Structure formats: C-alpha cells, structure tokens
Amino acid sequence: MTRRETSAELFERFRSNLTIRTLLKAIQREIKPLNRSLRIMEVCGTHTMTLHRSGLKPLLRETGVEMVSGPGCPVCITPDFYHEAIIDLVTSRRNIVVATFGDMTRVPTRKGSLQTTVPAAGSEIKIVYSPEEAQELARNRPDSEVIFFGAGFETTIPAIAFTVRQAASEGLKNFSLLGALWLIPPAIEAILQSGEVTIDGFIYPGHVSAIIGQQAYEFVAEKYGLPGAIAGFEPADILLGLLSVVRQIRQGQPTVANEYRRVVTFNGNQKARQLMAEMFEPFEATWRGLGPIKNSGLRLKKEWQSFEAREKFRLRFEAGRPHPAGCRCGEVLKGLIDPVECPLFARSCHPDHPLGPCMVSYEGACLIEYKYSSGAKRK
Amino acid sequence: MCLAVPGKIISIEPNGTGKVDYMGTTVVANLSLLPEAKVGDWVIVHAGFAISRLDRQEARRTLRLFKQLEKLNSSD
Numbered sequence: 455m456t457r458r459e460t461s462a463e464l465f466e467r468f469r470s471n472l473t474i475r476t477l478l479k480a481i482q483r484e485i486k487p488l489n490r491s492l493r494i495m496e497v498c499g500t501h502t503m504t505l506h507r508s509g510l511k512p513l514l515r516e517t518g519v520e521m522v523s524g525p526g527c528p529v530c531i532t533p534d535f536y537h538e539a540i541i542d543l544v545t546s547r548r549n550i551v552v553a554t555f556g557d558m559t560r561v562p563t564r565k566g567s568l569q570t571t572v573p574a575a576g577s578e579i580k581i582v583y584s585p586e587e588a589q590e591l592a593r594n595r596p597d598s599e600v601i602f603f604g605a606g607f608e609t610t611i612p613a614i615a616f617t618v619r620q621a622a623s624e625g626l627k628n629f630s631l632l633g634a635l636w637l638i639p640p641a642i643e644a645i646l647q648s649g650e651v652t653i654d655g656f657i658y659p660g661h662v663s664a665i666i667g668q669q670a671y672e673f674v675a676e677k678y679g680l681p682g683a684i685a686g687f688e689p690a691d692i693l694l695g696l697l698s699v700v701r702q703i704r705q706g707q708p709t710v711a712n713e714y715r716r717v718v719t720f721n722g723n724q725k726a727r728q729l730m731a732e733m734f735e736p737f738e739a740t741w742r743g744l745g746p747i748k749n750s751g752l753r754l755k756k757e758w759q760s761f762e763a764r765e766k767f768r769l770r771f772e773a774g775r776p777h778p779a780g781c782r783c784g785e786v787l788k789g790l791i792d793p794v795e796c797p798l799f800a801r802s803c804h805p806d807h808p809l810g811p812c813m814v815s816y817e818g819a820c821l822i823e824y825k826y827s828s829g830a831k832r833k
Numbered sequence: 834m835c836l837a838v839p840g841k842i843i844s845i846e847p848n849g850t851g852k853v854d855y856m857g858t859t860v861v862a863n864l865s866l867l868p869e870a871k872v873g874d875w876v877i878v879h880a881g882f883a884i885s886r887l888d889r890q891e892a893r894r895t896l897r898l899f900k901q902l903e904k905l906n907s908s909d
C-alpha cells in the first residue's frame with residue numbers, strides 16, 4: 455500500500471456514512487437508559503463547523519444530544535475596543551502597517567472595521583496568514599512600524615511567542631504585537647461558575663489540546679463533576695468524543711477522555727508550553743460576552759515590553775459600551791442562545807453585511823449557522 | 834481556524850523549516866515547536882508552525898474500534 459492510500463483510507467473511514475451510523479447507534483444505546491436528552495457544549499469553532507457541514511447536528515438531536523456552541527472563536531471573543539484602538543492608531547499616524555488575519559479586518563465596531571477605515575498617509579492594513587509573515591513585512595519595510603494584530607488561542611500563541619522571540623534576537627525594532635491571546639480552560643471555568651447555562655458535558659478542542667494536553671481540563675471533572683472528551687475534527691472524531699461523554703454520564707464517572715490520541719498527548723507540546731511561559735504572563739482579560747476572567751489572557755512579560763504595541767503606541771482601550779447594533783454575539787458565545795434566536799440573524803445581519811464578529815469569522819457560530827442551515831434556506 | 838488534515842514532511846531545511854505535502858500541495862512550515870519531527874512524519878500545521886505529530890498507530894487503533902462497534906451493532 456502506498457503512503458497516499460494509507461492517509462486517504464484513514465480519513466475516508468473517519469467520514470464514511472457507515473462509521474457515522476455505527477457511532478450514532480452506539481451513542482443511542484448509551485443514552486437510552488438515561489431517559490433524557492443531553493446538552494453538550496462544543497467549545498471549539500472548528501467543531502461547530504464540522505457538526506454543521508456534515509449534517510450531524512439534526513441527527514444528534516434525534517438521538518437525544520443537543521449541541522451547544524461555546525466561546526471557541528478567537529475573532530468573536532476579542533472585544534471591539536481592541537479593534538477601535540488599532541483603528542485610531544492607523545488612521546491618525548503615518549507609516550504604520552497593521553498586519554492581521556483576514557477575518558479580523560471585517561469585524562464591525564463603532565469606528566467601522568479595519569477593512570472600511572481609511573489609514574493615514576503611508577499607513578496601511580495588510581492581511582497575513584501567519585505571525586512570521588508579519589515579521590517578514592517588518593524586515594522588508596524598515597521605515598514603517600509593523601504591528602501584528604493577532605487573535606488566537608493556545609494553538610496560535612506558541613507561533614506568536616516564537617515570532618516575538620525571533621524579532622528580539624534579530625534586533626528587529628520596528629515590529630510589535632497587539633495580541634488578543636485567550637486561554638480556553640479559564641473560559642470554560644467562567645462559563646461553569648456563572649451557572650447561566652445548563653451543560654451536561656464538554657467536547658474539548660482538538661488542536662488547543664495538542665498544545666496544552668489532556669491534563670488541562672482535569673478541574674472540570676474534579677471540581678465540577680462534569681464529563682468531557684477531547685475530539686478531533688472529522689465527523690467520526692466528534693461522535694467518538696460524544697460516545698465517551700454519554701458513557702461517562704451513564705456510568706456516573708466524569709473524567710477527561712482523550713479521543714484524539716493520534717494527535718493529543720497527556721501533557722501536550724512541552725516545547726510550545728515552555729515558549730509560551732517564557733514570553734507571556736497571564737492577566738485578567740476581558741472577553742466579549744463573558745466579561746473579565748481571571749488569568750484568561752496572555753500578555754508579553756516585562757522583559758519583552760518593547761514589542762508590546764499597547765505600550766509602544768500608548769493604545770487606549772475603551773472598554774464598556776455595548777455595540778449599538780444590538781448584536782447578541784456575547785450570548786451566542788456563552789451558549790445562552792442559538793444564532794437564530796438573535797432577531798437580527800439573516801435579517802439585517804448576514805455574511806455580506808455582518809453586524810457582529812460571530813457573523814464574520816469562519817469559526818463564528820452565526821456565520822456557520824447561516825452557511826449550513828437556516829440562513830441559506832431563508833435566502 | 835484549525836486545518837484538520839495532517840500533511841507529510843518531505844524535507845527539512847537547515848533553517849528549521851520543513852516542506853509539508855498535502856496531497857500534492859506543498860507548504861513551508863516552521864518546525865521549531867516540534868524538534869523531534871523527521872522526514873516522513875505526518876504533522877498538524879497551524880499558523881505556519883507544525884504543532885503536533887500524527888501517531889499513526891493510534892489512528893489505526895481508532896479504526897479498529899470502529900470495526901468493533903460495527904460488530905456490536907450488527908449483533909443487536
């Protein structure tokens with residue numbers, strides 16, 4: 455067998471109808487004796503995407519599992535005031551290059567979006583695919599100040615840490631970071647502590663877990679008595695995770711199952727975790743919808759402050775006022791409402807004219823819902 | 834967003850990057866977070882960095898589990 459056949463065969467099995475039917479049936483068998491339906495939160499936006507795209511959501515509902523989307527979209531949970539601060543800078547100062555991921559440029563704020571804003575003379579907004587690409591811009595444009603405006607979870611943070619350290623060792627002085635860097639476990643804990651939403655268990659993110667490892671979620675089982683499973687991104691991966699969660703509920707033994715062992719280990723990626731700890735320190739960050747959460751964000755440590763755009767350009771963050779459009783993204787991110795329950799969904803808010811980040815980002819629950827189910831039908 | 838599919842490392846350069854093949858499409862990934870990576874490994878790449886190796890034995894184990902569940906279902 456050639457190597458290509460091996461990988462193709464592998465992934466075909468994770469998507470095949472037979473596997474999906476088999477797993478749904480197994481879940482059904484486990485759920486039956488419970489005599490009730492379950493509400494399970496998928497924390498990660500890429501899982502939300504798989505669930506919709508593969509048509510699993512309604513099938514699971516029939517089986518007795520209601521999937522609730524969580525806060526796992528970094529673009530969505532980054533509050534407006536990050537964007538507003540960087541918009542203020544790029545419109546008022548010359549020779550500023552804001553380098554950011556594509557969907558970040560489309561987030562609407564009271565001051566427009568990075569896409570609609572008109573930069574000052576010599577300044578511009580550039581879309582990049584990686585922090586290293588932003589760094590390359592800084593190398594090539596010594597007369598400009600390049601700011602990487604990056605939103606991300608533990609999956610992306612090590613790459614950003616590496617890039618800043620690299621900039622420091624090169625002595626690259628015209629490069630800095632406006633990081634919107636979020637940590638998943640504190641957000642899960644905040645959702646549990648708020649007690650606003652009833653959840654029977656969690657599907658934990660696959661690639662965040664590749665970095666932080668299975669160990670990171672133990673508090674959910676130990677302190678809150680809730681089951682959970684780490685899952686990969688193929689339809690069968692999610693079902694395998696759910697099978698484990700339902701089984702944990704039936705047996706009354708909540709734990710952290712790792713159903714993505716081909717990629718995730720108990721301790722995660724040690725090298726990446728070390729690098730994060732070397733460059734960043736946790737602080738009480740404010741999430742859209744969830745508000746301030748202790749130790750839930752990362753910022754550069756004191757010794758790297760010359761790369762901190764907030765300090766370097768004295769960016770002013772004006773937290774507080776809600777977005778005037780009446781966007782309910784915050785409640786979507788907490789699992790309190792489904793996108794369709796937002797009165798603006800598919801009416802004044804749609805992908806061509808998003809009113810909130812949840813309709814902008816590819817991982818945003820509103821965009822995903824629009825693309826794969828109700829929104830598309832209404833069109 | 835997470836790219837679910839792993840790619841295969843086809844070469845490693847002295848500067849710590851590697852060429853990763855996705856069914857014929859090649860991308861360059863920084864391998865610094867995965868010092869143990871070698872040519873022939875399947876890796877997950879995120880934001881330009883390889884973050885994890887795919888353990889093919891574990892993948893096969895999961896496939897075997899699917900088979901077992903199939904049998905269990907048909908004996909229902």
Ligand code: SF4
Pocket residue numbers: 780781782783784786793796797798799800803804808809810811812813814820
């Ligand atoms: S549909 Fe639009 S306005 Fe409503 S919550 Fe989603 S992003 Fe916000």
